[in-house]
Amino acid sequence: MNAAIQFNNVSLSYGSKIDPVEVLKGINFSVSSEEIVSIIGPSGSGKTSIIMLASGLETATEGSIKINSQEIVGLKENKLSEVRRENIGIVFQSFYLIPNLTAIENVLLSLEASQKYNQEQEAKKLLSEFGLSHRLGHLPSELSGGEQQRVAIARALINKPKIILADEPTGNLDSANSQIMMDLLFDYTKKSKTSLVMVTHDNSIAERCDRIIEIKDGQIV
Amino acid sequence: MVKLFDTQQLRLINKYAIRDFSRSYKKLWVIASTLFISLLLLSLTFSVKEALNNEIEANSKELLGGDIQVTSGIDPLPSLVFDELKVLGEVSIAIELATMVSKKGQAPVFTELRAVDDNYPLYGEIVTTPLGASKKIYLNTQKPTVLINESIQNLLQLEIGDDVVIMGKSFKVAGLVVSVPDLAESAVFGEFAIISKSSYDKFELSSGGSFLDHEYRIKFNNNIDVSKQASLVESIVAYDDSIETRLPGQSGRSLGRIIDNFSNFLNLVSVSAMIIAGIGISNTLLSFVNQRNTSIAVKKSIGFSSNFIQLMYFYEIILILIGMSVIAYLFGVFSPLLANELLPKSLGIDLQPTVSLIGYLNIFFIGLLVVLIFSIPSLYSISEIKAVALFRNTFQPVSLNFSSKNIILLAILVTILITYFVLQTEQKFYTILYFVAFFITMFIFYGVSKLLISFLRRFHKFSNNGYRIAYRNIVAKKSLAPIMTVSLGIGLTLLLTLSFVANNLKQEISDNIPSMAPDLFFVSIDRDIQPDLESFIKSIDPEVTLEFSPMASASFISLNGTPIEEIVSENNRSAWVVRGDRRISWSEKSNPDNPIIEGEWWEPGNENEMFISMDSRAAYDLGMSINDKITLNILGRDVTGTIKNFREVDYRDISINFAIIINKAFANKLPYEYIGTLKSDMSSNEILAKVVEKFPNVSAIKVDRILSQVSGVLNKIFIAVTGISLIVIVIGLIVIVSAVLVQTTFRRYNNLIYKILGVDFPTILRAMTIEFVLIYLTLVFFALSVAIAGSYLIVENTLQLTWRFDLGLTLWILLTTALVSFVMILIANKSIFSPKVYPLIRNE
Ligand SMILES: Nc1ncnc2c1ncn2[C@@H]1O[C@H](COP(=O)(O)OP(=O)(O)OP(=O)(O)O)[C@@H](O)[C@H]1O
């Protein structure tokens, strides 16, 4: 069976060739489909960098990264956008909803990026499942942090991606909200047979995952 | 990949653009308003020019008054020739002469008098009040009648039915001429009257003097093969070089040239306005992109490509462009109706608005090019926004994207714009020159900002809190100084240039009556009466200053054997010297007022050879040099002479000036008349009234009357230039606002941080002031230099006036512009006065 994500000897460094800042060094791991993986490690160890590489928003300095067997290192921007549209949903720590779009419009945006139109019913249904049926027409500035993050997750899930990447999705939420959020995320990924890669500082959350990858100084421990 | 013609994709772009529109239209007003104003200006100038040209073309026969016109000058055509012409069609004779119209108790008025036969006019009609008054001049009443124009009516305070005296004969005023189809351009602003040819014949002029013209207009019997008949006419009169023929379309030529020159100027100004608006668009888009930095990053993280997002914003601008260009075009199309009100009625021109798709597309295309050129560097900055920033929670503002691919694209678009525009104008060379100068100026200001930055880097050890912040803002990696400098610089330069031109015109109007100028200018004085006239005037006023010069009429035939038409183009600045009849004079010694700048004056007494002294400017323009041979036609005879010297002639001093002067010994053989100037402490009206009563055939122009006509014309130009300056000022200010908008999005965050860090409000204000003053002072020097050079060229070369500098006006413009811009910067930055931190955190 093919892996959803496959990192082969991936390195990432910033700065000049002469004096590089080595952020990741020779990372090897794979995530199979339907697997839920958490990444943990101290601050500055390179967790976010892995998510960035996996989403194709950052380019690896060395090595190969495959998303559903497709090599993404070296792809052009337009091609990367396509891979992302078809395979990946991203959840950020700071939500990042588009401020002048309503909750449902933020969700629809994701569908429309993949040229799926007239699926408002789907979006409504998903938001309702997330307990937001009464907030569909509200702007992000009119939503609480927890509500904003639920919209953000709905936006990542609506497109039925094969992989969800989340960077400390509960980092900006209190523990009650975090619990609701994680339940939603776990339920949904299980139900829709999606892989989930999630960076977290919360051990209780990490332990609910199928597998934990620990990073230290840019290397897997 | 975004497929350009994927309809689903297009529909999505359309949907997003419309949604974005409806939610942020307030931020788009800068783009919409600058586009609208500049497109309106463009549309106005194109529409009026087109309407004028259409009118001239449609009425070319009326403007000429016939299918062909033959002008024989002072002498009528021999009757044999006249009979030959009559075979071809209906012929109308008109005699034009300059003379005096007088009324008892009023100063006589110098008038362009036209005597016409009853075939006149062959095309069009004489419009009079009361209607039909033109018929009366042909009636064989005991007292002949005359039609006068409104200007004579005002000057002599005449009523219909009053009596006037023309060349010693009494005429009754039958009515007012409102318009004639073929009005001479010189009569548009001046005094003009019509009598019948039979009345004219009763004057029994023995020699009419050089201010007399016989014109024959022919309406061919059959309308087929007009050009063949026209060449037949030309061959009939070919025996005499001094007889000229004109075809329809040629009559409006000099009027057309004036229109072309003026509309070319307007077009350049409106394209400048478009380009300045373009800078505004560029600034606004950039600030737009930066405001949406995160939204764009999010869209990218979801899987939208940069292309798609760029396309969407671009689509939005195109929508604005379409909307604004349609409205601007419609306003522009109906502007000829307004122009009708402003043009002199006597021209008889009635402009019609013409709505055409081509006309609209023309405006749209220019607008599209400008929008493309200025939105590409802004919109391509979208590709520099990195979605990874979403993981890091920091956002780098992006700035204009000048990748080498973009530069090539821009170069192509700029070339298309210039070529497209130049192809539509008459003066292609000047237009290209203008564009080159404009873009060079833009680069200069860009360089100026870089200069300021590197200068400040050297002198940064200035430990004042406000200065430190200002310094950091200017030299910062993504400094706004370049954008500010270019926008403000170009706006200020154009504003200064136009104001200088307008001001020079105004000066010219207010002080163009030199105290040394004569009061009266006598034209066409018969040599036999000149001594009597001189002693008569001296008997009225013994103190009078009188100057008479002999004068003969000549036309230019060739230079060194080459026909002059082959050498001198229509657009040559000095073409007037060799066109048509030129009045020449002679002298034995040189005049100290006209210093010789090349060559030498001739020895007196050589009566068999013609020596020529030329106006130096004309000689330069026409490419003449000392010892060249010139052939002139003097009273029907071709005479060849040698250029001996070039004189500097200042036509603005109102003494008698001639472009061409020949040696007296040779000229003594010519038939001639006199022209003269008079200056007296007595009232010139009084002298004129007495002179005209005693010498009915003497004509004299009151100099202040010509000058007021000139001022009238200059005044109209002044109003036009000022109006355009105002529009440019408005666009310039909007652009400055847009530059400030860019700054605001960059700056708001910084200023907030400063506040949070405890920098107090006065310090931030001081920092902003210092920053502005530094940038403004640097660009003032360059803006002023370019404006002085530009306005000097326009004033001296195009308007042919003397350029002057007005320090007061300059300071006034510099100060107001500075003040207005700075106040706008403060208004746009008003959030720092009461920064609400909360919504900032919540939203982005
Ligand atoms: N553009 C960059 N240039 C240089 N170094 C960078 C850059 N981006 C990140 N780094 C470095 O890479 C290392 C890893 O960063 P990363 O964000 O992946 O850490 P992290 O494990 O997510 O930490 P945290 O738990 O604090 O979010 C850090 O030491 C950081 O300083």
Ligand SMILES: [Mg+2]
């Ligand atoms: Mg991190």
